[in-house]
Amino acid sequence: MEPFRFHLFVCTQQKPEGVPSCTANGSLTVLAALDREIQAHCLSSDVQLTTCGCMGLCDEGPVMVVYPAGAWYRRVQSSDVAEIVGQHLIEGKPV
Secondary structure: OOOEEEEEEOOOOOOOOOOOOOOOOOHHHHHHHHHHHHHHOOOOOOOOEEEEEOOOOOOHHOOOOEOOOEEOOOOHHHHHHHHHHHHHHHOOOOO
């Protein structure tokens, strides 16, 4: 089996109420949108979507990283997902 072409990490670290975090800014919604978009483009065999803990940029969340390029995306919203998948994962051009 070949490894995935892309591995996406999305922060889903839970923090106390009132503390800046990716989940407080909607990372679970972004995660769900990424999963839907990956499925819609039949990319499941090419893309691994993984949740992760804090990446240290809580004030800029939701945060995600796309490997192997190591491209960081900050303040990601559900409305950004189609562009990220289309441009980065399909076209190979980080947004």
